[in-house]
Amino acid sequence: MARLPNENIDIELFQDDFKYIDQEFFPSVVSIFSFIFICYKEYLLITEEATFAYGEGICSWLSLKHDMAKPQRISCLDDMKIVQVDSGWNFVAIITDDGKVFIASDFYSKWKTNKTLQLISNDNDQFKMIACGDSHLLLLRQDGHVFAMGSNCYGQITGNKTSSYESMIHIDNLENVELIACGAFHSLSTTNKGKIYSWGLNHWGQLGYGDENKRNTPCLVPFPNSDSSCIKDIVAGMYHSLFLFENGQLWGCGSNYHGELGLSDNIGRSTPTKIPIENVQQIACSKFGRFSFAHDGSLYYAWGKTKHGPNWSSPRKLDDSHSSFASVSVQVLDSPITFGITSTIYKFGSHDSISYKSTFQLFDNQDNYDVEFIIDKKIIKACKYYLKSVSEYYRRMFSGNWSENNQVIINDYSYETYYAYLHMLHTGKIHITRQNITELVDLSNCYGDEKLMGYCKTFIRSDLNKHTISIYHPLIRKYEMNELHDKLIHLDQNHRQSSTKRSKFFKIFFV
Structure with missing residues (x-):
C-alpha cells in the first residue's frame, strides 16, 4: 500500500507567476512545489542537478536574495534527490530519497531554523513520508513508526505534552503505519x-x-x-x-x-x-x-x-x-496549487484552438460516435469518418473488412496513452512525460504519425541528460533517431570520462 505517485502538471499553468524568469530556465525544471505565505505564492523549482527558491518569503527563510528574474539556488541541496515537500503556515519541510528531513521557516516563527535549511533527522532515522499541518509536522520512519514536531495546542502531536519545535516526539501507540x-x-x-x-x-x-x-x-x-x-x-x-x-x-x-x-x-x-x-x-x-x-x-x-x-x-x-x-x-x-511536489510536463502541438473547436465535439462524445476503442475494459468513443480524414492508419483500419467494425480492442498500449493520442488528433495538443514517452514513440512509429514522432523527439532532446540517458538510449537506437545521435554520443563520452576519473580516484585513494 502506498500513496499514489505525484501528478504531472503543465508548466504553462504558472506562466503568469514566472513571466519575469528567463524562459530558457524551464526546460531543466522537472518538479515544482508551490505554497502560500501571508497571501504570497512561494515556489521550489527542482532540476536534475539542483533545487531553487523563488519568492520573497522562501528566499528570506534561507538567507537568499529574492530576484524576480532569477530563482535562487539552494546549494546545500545540490545532487540530492527530493521525494516529497510539504508546508505549514510559516515553514516548509523536505524529505530526500535517503530519508533525511530538512525544515526552513520564517525568522519570527517558533521553529527557529535561523534562516537556514535545517536538518532535523539524524543518521539513525530514515524517513519515508512527511505531512504538515498548520503548525505541526508528522514524520513517518521507514520502520512504520511516527514522530511529530510543532504545536500541540489541540493534541495534534500526541499526549499531554507541550509543543515541541526543536526535537521530535515519538508517538508511542502507532506501529506499522503506511500513510500519514x-x-x-x-x-x-x-x-x-x-x-x-x-x-x-x-x-x-x-x-x-x-x-x-x-x-x-x-x-x-x-x-x-x-x-x-x-x-x-x-x-x-x-x-x-x-x-x-x-x-x-x-x-x-x-x-x-x-x-x-x-x-x-x-x-x-x-x-x-x-x-x-x-x-x-x-x-x-x-x-x-x-x-x-x-x-x-x-x-x-x-x-x-x-x-x-x-x-x-x-x-x-x-x-x-x-x-x-x-x-x-x-x-x-x-x-x-501543487498538492505536494509535482512533475512538470510540456504541451506539444497547435495553439490554434479555433480550428479544433468543432472536431473536439467528435471525441469521446456519448451522443456522437460510431466506434469504440476498448483498452483494459475502458472505452473511448470516436467517429470513424473524422479519424480516417486525419490519419492514414485509421483510413486503412476502417476500410474494407474493417469498415463495419464498431469495436476495436487495443492490447499494445495503455488506456492513458491511447486516450492522449486520440485527444491529440482532435485537439492538436498532447502532454508528453517520461512515463508515456516509450509508448508514444512506439505508437507514432507503428501508426506512421510523423507529427507525433516529431513531438516525441523534441521532448527527448530537451530531457536528455546524464541522468536520463539510460531511459532514452534504447529508444534512440531502436527507432533510429539519427538527429539525436550526436547529443547521445556526447553524453555517453562524458559519462565514460567521468567514470574513468572516479575509477582512478578510488585506485589512488585505496592503494
Missing part, C-alpha cells in the same frame, strides 16, 4: 492492516468518532465501511477528512459548511459518510482550504468553497480539458 496526513490542526494515519487512526482538533467532527471532542492520542476510527481494510489514501482539509478505498468509494467527515463533503447540504458529519461519486482513483484537498477534488481516471470532480460565488455542495464533474489537480485548482480557485 494532516489537516490544519488534526492528524490521520493508516496501518498496513488497513486500520485508520486520527487525533487532534475535532470541533467539526473531522476525526470521525461521532462526537466533537478532541483527542490527544491516536484513536481507531470506527469506520462503517466493512471493507475498510482496503484503504488506498487519506487526505485532510482545514476541518474535514477524506478516505479513499481501493474499490473506488470515497468517504468523508467533518465540516460541511461550505459543501466540502459533497453531500448536497451544509450539515457537518462526525462519522464517516459515503460521498456520492464512484470509481475514484485520486483525491486532493488543502489543509488551508475548504474544498475537495477527485479524479476517476478520466474526469476530474470538485466541490466545496470556490472563488466563483455559491459553494458547490455536491461533486461537480468538470470538462475534460484538465490533466491534473493543479489545472482544476485554476478553474475552481483562480490559482494553480
